[in-house]
Amino acid sequence: MSGWTEGYVGGIDYIRAVYRDWSPALLRFALTLRGWRPPAALTDGRFTMAEPGCGHGLTTALLAGAHPAARFEATDFNPSHIAGARRLADDAGLTNAVFLEESFADEARRQGAPAPMLDVVALHGVWSWVSAANRAILLDTLRRRLKPGGVVFVSYNALPGTLAHMPLRRILVERCAEGDGPLPERIERAVAFAARMAAQGGGWFANTDGVAERIEQLRHKSANYIAHEYLNGDWTAFYHADVVRELAGAKLEFAGAAVPMEQLDDLTLSAAQRALAAEARDPAQAETLRDVMTNRSFRRDLFVKGGERLSAAERRALLGASRFVLLVAPDDLPEVASTPVGRLSFASALYRPLGEALAEGPQSLDALLARPELAAQGEEAVLRALVLLTSLALAAPAMPEAGRTDRQAQADRFNGAVLERHRYGDTPGQLASPLLGAGVAVSRIEALFLLADRLGEEPAAFAWRHLSADGITLGRDGERCEGDEANRAELARRHARFGEGRRPLLAGLGVR
Ligand SMILES: C[S@@+](CC[C@H](N)C(=O)[O-])C[C@H]1O[C@@H](n2cnc3c(N)ncnc32)[C@H](O)[C@@H]1O
Structure with missing residues (x-):
C-alpha cells in the first residue's frame, strides 16, 4: 500500500467519527465572541x-445533510474512505x-x-500528520x-x-x-510492550506525568485510531506561533480558539500567569x-483571511441575537463538569433558570436576558454559561430561522439513509439537526427506534x-x-x- 500514501499510514482505515x-x-459563535465579523454565508447557509x-x-x-444551500467538497487519497463516503451521499441523495x-x-x-x-x-x-x-x-x-473573509479550522499536536x-x-x-503479520496485531503487541516498559517504572516513565495512563488508554483504543495518530511517517508537533507564521503565507491571521471555552483565559491561568502572557510582544507569542x-x-484554531473586526456594539448586537438550544434535559445538566481545563461547577442559581429557559426552545441571548432571574445574574455570567455549555456539548448555537424548512426536508432525507445504516452497526451515530x-x-438503539x-x-x-442478528444481548x-x-x-x-x-428533545432539534 505504499507509494500513493506519501509516508502516511496505509492499509488501515481511519476511525469513523463526526466532529462538531x-x-x-459554532464557527459563527466562536468568531463573534472574539470580535470577528463572521462571514455572511455562515448565517444565510450559502457557504462553500x-x-x-x-x-x-x-x-x-x-x-x-443539514445545509442544502451550501456546497461541500471533501477529498482524501484513500479510495476506501471515498468509496464509503460516496455510498452514503448516494443513499442520502446528497x-x-x-x-x-x-x-x-x-x-x-x-x-x-x-x-x-x-x-x-x-x-x-x-x-501534524x-x-x-x-x-x-x-x-x-x-x-x-479561500475567499477574502474566509475561515480555516486547523487542529494540530501542540508543544509543549x-x-x-x-x-x-x-x-x-x-x-x-x-x-510481520497484520498491522492491527503488530499495534496490539507494540502497545502491550510499551505497557510492560511502563510497568517497570523509572526513567522517562517516572519523570513524565500521565504516561502510564496514556498507555493504558491506548489499550482500549482501536488499531485504526492508533495507526493514524502515531504511525505516520510524518508527525510534527508545533508551537502555536510557528503555525501562525506558516499560515501567514496564505494571508491568514489567527482568529481564536475554535472551542469557545478555550478563549476564556481565566479558566486555565492564574492572574499572575495572565499578566505574564500579556507581556508578550504579539498575540502569537x-x-x-x-x-x-x-x-x-x-x-483547535480558527484563522481568517482578511477578517473584519467588529465594534464592541456590533459584537454585542450579534451575540445578543445569537440563539442557543439545550442538548440535554434541564435535569441532566451536571452540577460539576470535568473538562480538559479542570473541574467546573455549575451554580444552580444561574444554570437552573438557564436550562429551563433553553429547554423551551431556541432562545437568543437577548431573550434570555429579558427573564428577570437571568438578568439578575448579569449579562457576562449568562454569556459565560453559554460559552461553557456549548463547549461541553450540553447546548449548541442554532442556525437562524430563515431556511429552516429547506434544511428540515434535506435533514429528513439524509437522516433516513443514516438510520438505515444503524440496522447493521453503530456508525455514524449522528443525525443531522436542521x-x-x-x-x-444517537445510540444504535435510539436510531433503531x-x-x-x-x-x-x-x-x-x-x-x-437487528441487535440479536449481531449477537448483542442487553443488560439490566x-x-x-x-x-x-x-x-x-x-x-x-x-x-x-x-x-x-430523548425523543421530544430530538424532535425539538428537528431530528425525527
Ligand atoms: C486523521 S485523518 C482525519 C480525517 C478527517 N479530517 C476527520 O477529522 O475525521 C487524516 C486523513 O487525511 C488523509 N490524507 C493524508 N495525507 C493525504 C494527502 N497527501 N492527500 C489526501 N489525503 C491525505 C488520510 O487518508 C486520512 O483519511
Whole structure:
C-alpha cells in the first residue's frame, strides 16, 4: 500500500467519527465572541466548504445533510474512505457534496473548470500528520481558493504538551516495524510492550506525568485510531506561533480558539500567569506562552483571511441575537463538569433558570436576558454559561430561522439513509439537526427506534431483530437479559423511556 500514501499510514482505515468543531453556527459563535465579523454565508447557509483529508467524510456528509444551500467538497487519497463516503451521499441523495479520491497534490493539479472559491476550509487531523511538502501544497490551496473573509479550522499536536508523547510514538513506530503479520496485531503487541516498559517504572516513565495512563488508554483504543495518530511517517508537533507564521503565507491571521471555552483565559491561568502572557510582544507569542503555562498538547484554531473586526456594539448586537438550544434535559445538566481545563461547577442559581429557559426552545441571548432571574445574574455570567455549555456539548448555537424548512426536508432525507445504516452497526451515530445545522449523537438503539417509527414497525421487536442478528444481548441492573422475551421486554422499557426524554428533545432539534 505504499507509494500513493506519501509516508502516511496505509492499509488501515481511519476511525469513523463526526466532529462538531467546524459546524457553521459554532464557527459563527466562536468568531463573534472574539470580535470577528463572521462571514455572511455562515448565517444565510450559502457557504462553500472544503475538507481536505476528510477520512470517511462523515462530518462533511452530515453538514451537507443539514445545509442544502451550501456546497461541500471533501477529498482524501484513500479510495476506501471515498468509496464509503460516496455510498452514503448516494443513499442520502446528497447533491450538494462531492467526495473526491484525490491527494492534496492532485487537487493542485486539477484540470478543467476553475475550482470554486471557499468560505470555510476544515483541516482536522491533518496538519501534524503530513509532510512539510504536503503542508506547503495545502497552504497553496488556501492561498488560491479561500475567499477574502474566509475561515480555516486547523487542529494540530501542540508543544509543549506533545513532548510527553514523543518517546511513546517512537516505541510504537519501532515495534510496529518489527515482525510481520497484520498491522492491527503488530499495534496490539507494540502497545502491550510499551505497557510492560511502563510497568517497570523509572526513567522517562517516572519523570513524565500521565504516561502510564496514556498507555493504558491506548489499550482500549482501536488499531485504526492508533495507526493514524502515531504511525505516520510524518508527525510534527508545533508551537502555536510557528503555525501562525506558516499560515501567514496564505494571508491568514489567527482568529481564536475554535472551542469557545478555550478563549476564556481565566479558566486555565492564574492572574499572575495572565499578566505574564500579556507581556508578550504579539498575540502569537502570548498564545504560545499560554500553551507553555498550561502544557497544551492539542489545539483547535480558527484563522481568517482578511477578517473584519467588529465594534464592541456590533459584537454585542450579534451575540445578543445569537440563539442557543439545550442538548440535554434541564435535569441532566451536571452540577460539576470535568473538562480538559479542570473541574467546573455549575451554580444552580444561574444554570437552573438557564436550562429551563433553553429547554423551551431556541432562545437568543437577548431573550434570555429579558427573564428577570437571568438578568439578575448579569449579562457576562449568562454569556459565560453559554460559552461553557456549548463547549461541553450540553447546548449548541442554532442556525437562524430563515431556511429552516429547506434544511428540515434535506435533514429528513439524509437522516433516513443514516438510520438505515444503524440496522447493521453503530456508525455514524449522528443525525443531522436542521435547527443546529450540525449533528446530534444517537445510540444504535435510539436510531433503531426512530427507524421503526418511520417504517411503522413495532419498535422493541424491530430493534431486537437487528441487535440479536449481531449477537448483542442487553443488560439490566448489572444482569444479562436471557432470551428473546427478556431482551424485547428490556427494549420496550427503554423505548418508553426514550419516548419520555430523548425523543421530544430530538424532535425539538428537528431530528425525527
Ligand atoms: C486523521 S485523518 C482525519 C480525517 C478527517 N479530517 C476527520 O477529522 O475525521 C487524516 C486523513 O487525511 C488523509 N490524507 C493524508 N495525507 C493525504 C494527502 N497527501 N492527500 C489526501 N489525503 C491525505 C488520510 O487518508 C486520512 O483519511
